[in-house]
Amino acid sequence: MTMDEIHGFVDGLGGVLTLRPGPGDGSPQISRGDTFFYYAPDGVVPKAAQPFATIVTKDYPDDEESRLDRPDVFRVNIAAGKEAFTDRTGHAPRGPAVDVDPSATDTVIAHPVYGSLGWLAVVSPGSRTGAAVRELLRGARHLARSRHERRAGATPRRRGRAAE
Template structure:
């Protein structure tokens, strides 16, 4: 899957807002080129809500283990929820992860930084993980939508 294919998939889901920071929007330079997905049926960026999925195209400070500095490498990060996290990793989010190499491509694994709170990650989703990545993104979308609906009554 390409970054554009993932963005297109996400934008086909009702109420998804994809934010792609760039040089002219006042966002921090480190976020340029990345994409952040929110459930926002009014199309306005939520102020106090975290994205339910992201695509990152580079290493962030303290998050270098996926080696996103390799050419044409990106990582999809997904707020999977506890059930999906356990189903994919075989352990609860707060339990220590098996010694996964977070730089392996086309594999679903605990996020190298946010795995302890139920996030999963896929570096360069491909033939082995494209279906799973879409399922996980759709599930994260439903979780975000449910949280929104609970908050707004």
């Protein structure tokens, strides 16, 4: 899968806001070239939400194990949730990690930094992981939509009294 194929797939899921930081938009320089996917049907970045998936094209400080400094290598990161994470890795997000090379390409792995939060990652997805990446992205978008709808439907609680 190419980054363009991932962009097209995620954009086709509906209700997705895709951010691609660039010069002059106020984003940190290090984020340029990367992509951030939010569930935002109104087209506005949610204030209390993280992206449900990202594509990173370079190593970040304290996140260098995937060796994204290699030519034509990128990593798709997906907020898979506990169930999908466990299904794919064989252990719970906070459970003992299985020894997997975080720089291996076309392999679904626990995210090297955010795996304990239920994030999965694939370095340069290809023929072995393309279907899994699409399934995981669809699921992550569904989870993000569910969170968005819960927040939108939540009624504020009054101090000292439960909401009626």
